[in-house]
Amino acid sequence: MSVEKNKFYEMTITDIGTNGEGVGKINDFVVFVPEAITGDQLEVKILKVKKNLAYGKIEKILSPSPRRSEVTCEVATKCGGCQLQHMSYEAQLEWKQSKVYNALTRIGGLKDIEVLPTLGMEAPAHYRNKAQYPIRKENGKVQIGFYMSRTHKVVDWSTCGIQDKRCEQIIEIVRNFLEVNNISIYDEETHKGLVRHLMIKTGFYTGEVMVCLVVNGNELPHSDKLLEALHAVEGLTSVLLNINKAKTNVILGHEVKVLEGRDYIIDTIGDLKFKISALSFFQVNPEQTKVLYDKALEYAELEGSETVWDAYCGIGTISLFLAQKAKKVYGVEIVAPAIENARENAALNDIHNAEFFVGKAEEVIPEQYANGLTADTIVVDPPRKGCDQALLETLVKMNPKKIVYVSCDPATLGRDLGYLDQQGYKVEKVQPVDMFPHTTHCETVVKLVK
Template sequence: MNETVKKNDIYEIEITDIGTNGEGIGKLNELVIFVPDAVTGDKLKVKILKVKKNLAYGKVEEVIEPSPLRREPYCAVSKKCGGCQLQHLSYKAQLEWKQNKVYNALTRIGGLKDIEVLPTLGMENQAHYRNKAQYPIRKEDGKVQIGFYASRSHRVVDWESCGIQDARCEQVIKIVRNFLETHNISIYDEEKHTGLVRHLMVRTGFFTGEMMVCLVINGDSLPHTEAFLKALEAVEGITSVVLSMNKAKTNVILGYEIKVLQGRDYIIDTIGDLKFKISALSFFQVNPVQTKVLYDKALEYAELTGNETVWDAYCGTGSISLFLAQKAKKVYGVEIVAPAIENANANAELNGITNAEFFVGKAEEVIPAKYEEGLVADTIVVDPPRKGCDEALLETLIKMAPEKIVYVSCDPATLARDLGYLVGNGYKVEKVQPVDMFPETTHVETCVLLQRRTM
């Protein structure tokens, strides 16, 4: 333990950097101090909460001199809620920080040299951009709590309003809270695995205005359903009210069994000219405005002329596949989640797209098998989960030797690892474009164009 910096003592610290998780970084007697809600240039009084051998953690007690990059958070619970880590940082500075985050990952983790990371593509209006919200429901001191988990905990921060969710969520939460309290409906206790109502999920069509309300229950039915539906009539745009039955003792939010209480089991939204059916269990990007920006960039990098065969690995519900199919000769998509492929086929039919074909399975198994059968692609698009691409898939990409690989990533660290592998096996990184899909948070999407090197 560091003897010169003591727990519970207060020190004056200047913040000199921001870490990968959005926390401010300063130094005290050469000891690195991590301070949430702090930005580069802040001069602060910091209370030390934990001291380790080479670092310590603290919290802001007082802002002595605010940084020019600092702004006042517009959400009343921003310091308690774990949803927005960067709301106290100006938006311009957020975009620059995300650009640097990608650059640092590619150079330090991927070992890439002479790399240029383009400025992050941001949003003109960052308010109310999310089309999906999942709220844990708990009971504390006899009151129903609906909100988000506090940072690094399972304690629910009761929520009245949020600057990044659809504004109608506020109305839905009030109705649900009042319904549960009025009818004395039991609330789930995750330690005892008792009680009925676990979560509230709200999905909205950003461009269509349609809304789905989904209650997740530890049971088979909801008491006083008619009263619940009657209360929800006050909310404009609700086209789907469903129950998700989740009786498992798990931290997975949704159960696989969905019961329609009213309307359809899906809502519809658009990205560009394409329509998408979005069910309770569908994966769909949470920021449709920036999704179009990201997909347009992927399409631009693919440079399709109408003669190409394209693989879309980790295709999900087929959203990128269908974008590519508008310009390609043939698109093949693969995804391990069977319901997602059902959605992909339904979305292809909804949009009259006939040149997209989808397979259920692991990308690292399906694509190599199809390659052995003689299916070779001119361009491959990969959009893997946070863990990045499986090594077997990367090996197949090298064997197939497509002219272009377009890599869409939600995690700079695993992106850097995979790019390092591809660059070491015959590819060159041509363009790196961060896209801000999640304003006010530390997350960033990146679209990368790789070109096969000619010997």
């Protein structure tokens, strides 16, 4: 017996899916319900029915789960940013632990593994140091916010519980500037209009602030008025224009113009300083980045005599952490400006035993291995798609004693660990770290030993 579309049913949520949605059964039919949590007893309306499953929405909470948390964000149900606000923080951490375990056992086929409890934050609020806001115009009003879930419709907001509080002040200044000076706003459909996005980066420990407007042109009219208004922002260090004239969903273009100040801000992780430019990648939760990198360093077990490769090294954050304990570190990254930053960061921290290569990790490392460059320990921190197969094959050929895998996607982590396990690398420790509280994303550090 199935369920019918647009009908109402009572059900109990028994599990949570990989995207954070509640899962339960009605008449032995699996039903997915967003914003529901294990233990909720609900009345749901069925929105879509497929062959073996259905999707519903909460019509009424008949009996809330003890793990349910009060949602205080005014745009929580519209904005696609924080999918787990309705879940207590303790429940979020446990769910992320089980998400990693399920990916490693089901996708990776790993057996007899232990996933340690997720390392969470003491105060999981206002933790982000970077925000990218699309800017649109609706009914003559400038909208600055985040995209509504699964759409390109902007949810305008005044406060956000996970961004730096100064973002609210900057948004108001930018919105007022655009409206008062009648600056044209970009339209995705027609590719007309000037201002596309607002990006804000903040130094969590230094307090420095970068404001960057992304424009479909070369100049910003009346920019002197914007600069004058932005002087009210505490810590303002860098005001930039990013030129992006491409008809694309990619937010940033390659060209950056300085309107005022430096073209970068500085922040610290532990004892190390890092230059962060508009185009460079830097972890968005500095407090938990220190936790993540300390764990990677602990798993590398360096004694001072080792040669280490850091694949997908970005601006050299993990490389420089490792260089404090290793004999020599080689970093590789495909983004040329990031490698420029990595070299600058090594100089900034007076570190001389780190060398950086521009290129694809899966090409540079095999090439250098063929030239006789081996490694005792290899650290990989790939993008969401995981490691390239050619890189994994080279890792195995290089025969390091240890591999430390830092992952932002449990599914591709499971796949890659499954391969390495078959090649003789045993998973010794798996540590999830909550870099993104209130969202479904989870970072993991894994120690593998030959």
